[in-house]
Amino acid sequence: MRMPAHDLSLNAPPAPGAVPATERYAAVRAATERLARPLSPEDCGAQSMPDASPVKWHLAHTTWFFETFILERFEPQFAPFDADFRVLFNSYYQGVGRQHPRPQRGLLTRPGLATVRQWRGQVDARMRRLLELRGDDPELATLLTLGLQHEQQHQELIATDVKHLLSCHPACPAYQDAPGPAHDAAAAPLRWRHFDAGLAHIGHEGPGFCFDNELPRHPVWLQPYDLATRPVTNAEYRAFIDAGGYRDPVWWLAEGWDWRRAQQLEQPLYWRADGAGGWQEFTLAGAQPLADARPVVHLSYFEADAYARWADARLPTEAEWEHAAQECGAAAGQGHFADSGVLHPLPAASQQTSAGSDGPALQQLFGDVWEWTSSSYAPYPGFRPAAGAVGEYNGKFMVNQYVLRGGSCATPAGHARASYRNFFPTAARWQFSGLRLARDAR
Amino acid sequence: MRMPAHDLSLNAPPAPGAVPATERYAAVRAATERLARPLSPEDCGAQSMPDASPVKWHLAHTTWFFETFILERFEPQFAPFDADFRVLFNSYYQGVGRQHPRPQRGLLTRPGLATVRQWRGQVDARMRRLLELRGDDPELATLLTLGLQHEQQHQELIATDVKHLLSCHPACPAYQDAPGPAHDAAAAPLRWRHFDAGLAHIGHEGPGFCFDNELPRHPVWLQPYDLATRPVTNAEYRAFIDAGGYRDPVWWLAEGWDWRRAQQLEQPLYWRADGAGGWQEFTLAGAQPLADARPVVHLSYFEADAYARWADARLPTEAEWEHAAQECGAAAGQGHFADSGVLHPLPAASQQTSAGSDGPALQQLFGDVWEWTSSSYAPYPGFRPAAGAVGEYNGKFMVNQYVLRGGSCATPAGHARASYRNFFPTAARWQFSGLRLARDAR
Amino acid sequence: MRMPAHDLSLNAPPAPGAVPATERYAAVRAATERLARPLSPEDCGAQSMPDASPVKWHLAHTTWFFETFILERFEPQFAPFDADFRVLFNSYYQGVGRQHPRPQRGLLTRPGLATVRQWRGQVDARMRRLLELRGDDPELATLLTLGLQHEQQHQELIATDVKHLLSCHPACPAYQDAPGPAHDAAAAPLRWRHFDAGLAHIGHEGPGFCFDNELPRHPVWLQPYDLATRPVTNAEYRAFIDAGGYRDPVWWLAEGWDWRRAQQLEQPLYWRADGAGGWQEFTLAGAQPLADARPVVHLSYFEADAYARWADARLPTEAEWEHAAQECGAAAGQGHFADSGVLHPLPAASQQTSAGSDGPALQQLFGDVWEWTSSSYAPYPGFRPAAGAVGEYNGKFMVNQYVLRGGSCATPAGHARASYRNFFPTAARWQFSGLRLARDAR
Amino acid sequence: MRMPAHDLSLNAPPAPGAVPATERYAAVRAATERLARPLSPEDCGAQSMPDASPVKWHLAHTTWFFETFILERFEPQFAPFDADFRVLFNSYYQGVGRQHPRPQRGLLTRPGLATVRQWRGQVDARMRRLLELRGDDPELATLLTLGLQHEQQHQELIATDVKHLLSCHPACPAYQDAPGPAHDAAAAPLRWRHFDAGLAHIGHEGPGFCFDNELPRHPVWLQPYDLATRPVTNAEYRAFIDAGGYRDPVWWLAEGWDWRRAQQLEQPLYWRADGAGGWQEFTLAGAQPLADARPVVHLSYFEADAYARWADARLPTEAEWEHAAQECGAAAGQGHFADSGVLHPLPAASQQTSAGSDGPALQQLFGDVWEWTSSSYAPYPGFRPAAGAVGEYNGKFMVNQYVLRGGSCATPAGHARASYRNFFPTAARWQFSGLRLARDAR
Numbered sequence A, B, C, D: 001m002r003m004p005a006h007d008l009s010l011n012a013p014p015a016p017g018a019v020p021a022t023e024r025y026a027a028v029r030a031a032t033e034r035l036a037r038p039l040s041p042e043d044c045g046a047q048s049m050p051d052a053s054p055v056k057w058h059l060a061h062t063t064w065f066f067e068t069f070i071l072e073r074f075e076p077q078f079a080p081f082d083a084d085f086r087v088l089f090n091s092y093y094q095g096v097g098r099q100h101p102r103p104q105r106g107l108l109t110r111p112g113l114a115t116v117r118q119w120r121g122q123v124d125a126r127m128r129r130l131l132e133l134r135g136d137d138p139e140l141a142t143l144l145t146l147g148l149q150h151e152q153q154h155q156e157l158i159a160t161d162v163k164h165l166l167s168c169h170p171a172c173p174a175y176q177d178a179p180g181p182a183h184d185a186a187a188a189p190l191r192w193r194h195f196d197a198g199l200a201h202i203g204h205e206g207p208g209f210c211f212d213n214e215l216p217r218h219p220v221w222l223q224p225y226d227l228a229t230r231p232v233t234n235a236e237y238r239a240f241i242d243a244g245g246y247r248d249p250v251w252w253l254a255e256g257w258d259w260r261r262a263q264q265l266e267q268p269l270y271w272r273a274d275g276a277g278g279w280q281e282f283t284l285a286g287a288q289p290l291a292d293a294r295p296v297v298h299l300s301y302f303e304a305d306a307y308a309r310w311a312d313a314r315l316p317t318e319a320e321w322e323h324a325a326q327e328c329g330a331a332a333g334q335g336h337f338a339d340s341g342v343l344h345p346l347p348a349a350s351q352q353t354s355a356g357s358d359g360p361a362l363q364q365l366f367g368d369v370w371e372w373t374s375s376s377y378a379p380y381p382g383f384r385p386a387a388g389a390v391g392e393y394n395g396k397f398m399v400n401q402y403v404l405r406g407g408s409c410a411t412p413a414g415h416a417r418a419s420y421r422n423f424f425p426t427a428a429r430w431q432f433s434g435l436r437l438a439r440d441a442r
Helices: A021-036 A041-045 A055-074 A102-107 A113-134 A138-167 A234-242 A254-262 A301-310 A318-327 B021-036 B041-045 B055-074 B102-107 B113-134 B138-167 B234-242 B254-262 B301-310 B318-327 C021-036 C041-045 C055-074 C102-107 C113-134 C138-167 C234-242 C254-262 C301-310 C318-327 D021-036 D041-045 D055-074 D102-107 D113-134 D138-167 D234-242 D254-262 D301-310 D318-327
Strands: A192-195 A198-202 A218-222 A225-228 A271-273 A279-283 A286-289 A370-376 A402-405 A422-424 A438-440 B192-195 B198-202 B218-222 B225-228 B271-273 B279-283 B286-289 B370-376 B402-405 B422-424 B438-440 C192-195 C198-202 C218-222 C225-228 C271-273 C279-283 C286-289 C370-376 C402-405 C422-424 C438-440 D192-195 D198-202 D218-222 D225-228 D271-273 D279-283 D286-289 D370-376 D402-405 D422-424 D438-440
Touching (some): A021 A113, A041 A055, A055 A138, A192 A318, A218 A318, A234 A301, A254 A301, A301 A370, A318 A370, A318 A402, B021 B055, B021 B138, B055 B113, B138 B279, B192 B318, B254 B301, B301 B370, B318 B370, B318 B402, C021 C055, C021 C113, C218 C318, C234 C301, C254 C301, C301 C370, C318 C370, D021 D113, D021 D138, D041 D113, D055 D113, D113 D138, D138 D279, D198 D318, D225 D318, D301 D370, D318 D370
Antiparallel strands (some): A192 A225, A225 A438, A402 A422, B279 B286, B402 B422, C218 D218, C225 C438, C279 C286, D198 D218, D271 D279
16 A cells, blocks of 8 residues: 655645745755654664655655756756656656666665655755745745745655654664653543534634645535544543454444454554553653543544544534644644644643634644544645646545544644644554544534 | 445345246346357366455355355255355355455366256255245345345456456357347447436336445436437447547546556457457457447447546436436336347447437447446445345445446346446456446536 | 365286176275265265365265266276366366366366266266276276276265364264164273384285375384384373363474464364263264274374373374284284274273283274374475376375375275375374374483 | 574684694685675665574674673673673673574664674674684684684675565665676586496585584495586576476475475566566676576475476485586585675586596586475485584484585675585575575496
8 A cells, every 4th residue: 555645736826925935945954854853763774664755755846846846947067966756756656767676665765864864954955946936936835835835745754754764673662751741730621512514614714824735725515513622532542442442343344343353452553552451652852651631543434434433423524624623724834743842632721711612622623643634635626736747646535545634743833724624544553643533413 | 346246135035036036046146157168177177366256156156155145044954955056155154154256266277167066956955945934034035035136247357257268268268159240330429418407316216126335315416418329339439549648638637547557458358469460359249349339348448437527528427317217207127238249338229219309319238338427336325235145235335436327238138227326446347347328518 | 174085006916816807896896985975966076175075076076077087088988977066176286287176176166066966977987898898808897996996085085074164063963873882891991012213114915905195115214122012092082181281381292282272172073061061972872972992093193192292102104004914914904893883982892801922902993983193294305196087196205294194084994904094184084093102212 | 494504513623734824814804894894884784584583683793702702701801792792792692691592683772783793893803812822722713713614604605685674665775796707608518427326425524614514524335427517507496497496396305396386486586577578687786687508596396396396307415416516526616605796606618628537517506596306305214413502502403404416606705615515494585595406327
């Protein structure tokens, strides 16, 4: 199963230029390097499963993007840093030529990490020069924004892929210090917010950047529904386990049950029995006691769906989710994102907000955990992929994957928005994926 | 991969009683036996792949349904024909107890075909007695209709499963005489019919039987679209092959391309090169020269989608399909179904109908070939599975499968309707599955 | 993994003609049909795993042998019963043309069992006529003997393959009545017989038939060794299980341990816990309480080797086994073979024989269970495969298989001899395979 | 499939002390580090297949051996460098505790290469101190020799594992400069040397070190045979390819043919078509034109056996090989071994030696390429594994593997001897494995 680094085409003008292009560029590139800083060359070279890529590959591939799609096009005397890298670090752009097979990225011991860093440095210098000269070229500006969005997606993958790699080590090594306070406050109680039936509109509404899968904005009829005020917590999910949820096929989709049984799964990806009847959770800060109040994370679609069924609820559709985000006026920028440095979800704050005429407020819509929806990843009506290699694969992944919404603790702030569509196959668990319950309105 | 024999619960009152229950029962049961008549005990015992079941198993499982869900409940002194059969011929009803593993159904050499036929005969006699006594019991009537609908689903599976089995034999043995005239008329030209944007309603609208996945009827907003007047033909699909369609990843979903390449597929399931630059097609009448004018059949979702992309079109959604069927007033009963005895799709008749104010008529909406839609199989808003073992698995298959509409040449007439939702995984090809093109309206 | 029906070439003149060829032919062919008599067409058509073949295939393939290698050569106006059968029932003779893929033999529902029986009858009549006319042709006599030996091999495979098929049925159906007395006498105590070092000769010594892998007879130097007087019993093997033998890697070859663990094996192939702390054994007479005194059977090489190691002993080499059989003057004809009709091993009789100068007598060298040796199946020095298609595959299987000696309760009497080399891969368990211990002499 | 780093127990006194223990220790350890010197941390961390290990793992595991089996036993105040390393770098010694799963050695990014080198340095210092104090302790001396032999085995594996890793890189990177002269002299012509029948003795004959699988020395009867004077060359093997050898099942063992076909193999492991009708060979000096005169290398057992059959010959048995080595007085020290620094086989020198009464001399018995024999890896009569964890796995690998003799260009000089038994499964190709022909004497 191939796990794409998501589609890339651009369907909107670049973000307005409050921040100069050179600064935006430098900030995103620096954030990537900050992520890799705690890691050794060996850490950056290993690939723990076909779905994940080595950090070195992420560092190189994001650089390849700028060299291939921008410098090659705009530099007067373009010469690649190393012509071989064009194949080595192509992900899946058939228009750009051949690719190295994905499951063997961990065998690319050459170039070494130091060389990749040199390449990054050289490309950064060339990009800076180019942006200073021609930063107001609209096509260049568009591609720049796309390249930066692309690099931000890979920042999240660096976090998830390193986490998976470290989890394979028997010593559970930590990537960073402990994520958050040792003792959480209790999670806010779960309440339901009601939404009426009616014609909603989903999809990106300008201005600002979006990927082409967020377009066109279009009407969707929604039946009345309720949405939970926050994601499901570890304590709630543990109750499902304790009630025998992993042993009873009645809660599971048939394919999910076969999947669970074939792999003998009894808990979320990074949970481990602590030997005393409790649970530990592997985090980027190493193994930690499971924190009751935090959102449950690293669930497959199958687990999220089974939990929802057990809880007499269901997953929301992506239209329900997006409509709710619009209605509640939730600002994507206010969640707990990667920029906090705490690469683990935190509890929903207890709130004093009364349930006004609009009902209780929705918490943690953005950040903390990606929320599985019941919507398969499909083109919006009128979807048109962009032209050229950059947009070549736009619709290629729109089958047998499901949409997740809202961003996670590993998503760069500013990358999330209400119309953003993340997507993964139903068995994927290594992303920061959790769930929020929905139900038909009663 | 498990291939369910589809969900079974009933959500509507039984069909009105123009035809007495005993006659309806006898007619359906006799049709099943007619299908098995040309087959030897060996033909009926073999299982050619895990997705398919032996004919003997279909004969037994449909009988098990009546014995388990009706006779056990309504017979005063119920005693099963053979208590072991309860496990042997349970498909996936966990409420009824254990099941024999699906891929090993071909190893159930006991009971033999003769015993299964005795069982059918005994159950038929008991059912007749029961229906004569209590045929007006509404619960019994409901379960009877469900059992007959269930048996009709298995009639179609008998045809597809036997076809797959015979296709594994190097001699390409025929199940029946040649399907249709040796020389077809040309297919009607493909035209487009336009549908305006607006709020449509899909889902079953009483009276009459439907499965619970067709409910509740609900509004759906549709953007404007065009639908082709008939399914894609063999000649049209061959043009895709001749143009290198199976060699160029640009037309394929990424997962579809991987699937195609891993299996080295170059044509639809039953096509074989005839050694002289042309094609033969394996049919239930043995190998036949490929007939240009007939609908292409035995395509996976991946192939249907790739063809549509190549043809600068797309698959319709199930809502688009159902809305069109409603708009055009197409009667499900008028298509080419299994009752014709010709278990192979036939060409669309050439039509003189002018394109009136409504546009050209849609042909072959019902019968001939199931039409892949781009809609993943998902619950309708407000969907509630029925209670009890009969409805136990209602939503179990609603993931990673796609909806097909319209029925096929192997579907019993009267079984199809505009709201009927068939569903299969994207790689399934042994059903009579083809496609009709759609496009965003221009 | 392909499981050949063993090699076939002939390297010795046919057995002397006390019995006329027509009678020998008729007797062997009738024995085959006797074996199939209790089975239905469905029983005869199913294939429970790639290593096993359907009974119908055995009935047809043995007939194919006579038609292809004898009738086609010697009949004046040869015409095959059905030309298609030449491919369908070829096992692996590339010189004869293509073969149907082995794992799909169960899908050959045509021809039916009745047709195969007609074919057998027609070939039998033609063979009788041919033998009456030309029975003294030496080439014909040689091929006849080969064909009959070949058919006897397949008789044993019919028993083992049917046993495996029936074992897959949840009802454990019986092929025959109970094998032997309900209560066994105790097994004879296990004693050791010593053999001195020296130059032994192994390989077939005329007159009489042998397969080419038994030739040439040649010298082998043996170091001193002891051999157990009888095979290991169920009670002895159960002690190994009770002592945790299946849980401790110290007793197992590394590959054997991986094999055992991957399949979660905890006992011999057909043992099942009886739910009360004891064991049942599936036999051709259905499930039976495990009989302490009978030889343990249906072991893989890995299990036989692990048991021997646990018992502070080892498997014998094939040269040690054959030398012992020669020394002890054991007559192959005296064991418990298939002709008894009891297709299950019986206990070693208690003996009064004192340990004379030669040491205690060896029991059950022939019949009851095939005995795994530690010798990999390899050509004898000077081995030359026979010419032509009949001998085409002589050395093809001489890798990664191990030799078994002595014959079993499913081997036709008269088929076994001291130099006979049976061979199977190390993981094979569905043959009647057990073990006899050996040790370096102390 | 697990690929052991071979068994380790010691059955002979250490080599006589011309060279002090500290110097022997330092020399072997330094040779290991020399091998790793051209490699980056990434090169040393990657694992290209389950059979191969990362170089870092080899560096650590050999150190683990000295720390676990010597320092822990003999150091007064033993404390491990890092207690976790005991599990991480255990290969398969169950007596020492758990092991990290072999296929995941490439995921052990911690400790890094620098830490492993520190560990080596610390252990070296402690070993030197210990040897200076107690170097004449016989048990210590025995374990020291064993540890050094063990490390030499891993030196060879470093070469073969790095070669495989680099071969996975599309750029074919070189580990070293070109192996040998650009233009070879022609290979010496292949001649046959005859050996008479008689009782030979094989197995190690003291003094000096050997592994326990070389014991006890014992008599073996040999039939007369001829042995080729040198291994098969690239030119000779290419003739087999050109003659269609990879397309004709007649030359192949049945299992070999299935293996070849399943993987679509058409040439030895590291051969690549050069695009102009010729061949290149990937070597540790990168891709090189195929050199006619050099021994063919990186063959599986199946390929070696198929070639021999095509050449109307066969593989020798290990007894034939060892007897010939004894008869010819070949000195193991004179071959082309790893110490030359040229990690690729070289051509057999043209010789002027006339065929005297003894026949022509045997060339390249030692070094250049390991020679497959037809002998399955099995215990010698009277074999007894050593006690304790060091000898725990002595017989664990004696099944489904075949013996190779003579050492290769990657074997340390002084490590080879006439009785040395290397062994690998029949499909293994990444060792420097070739073949020498034998035949039954005519």
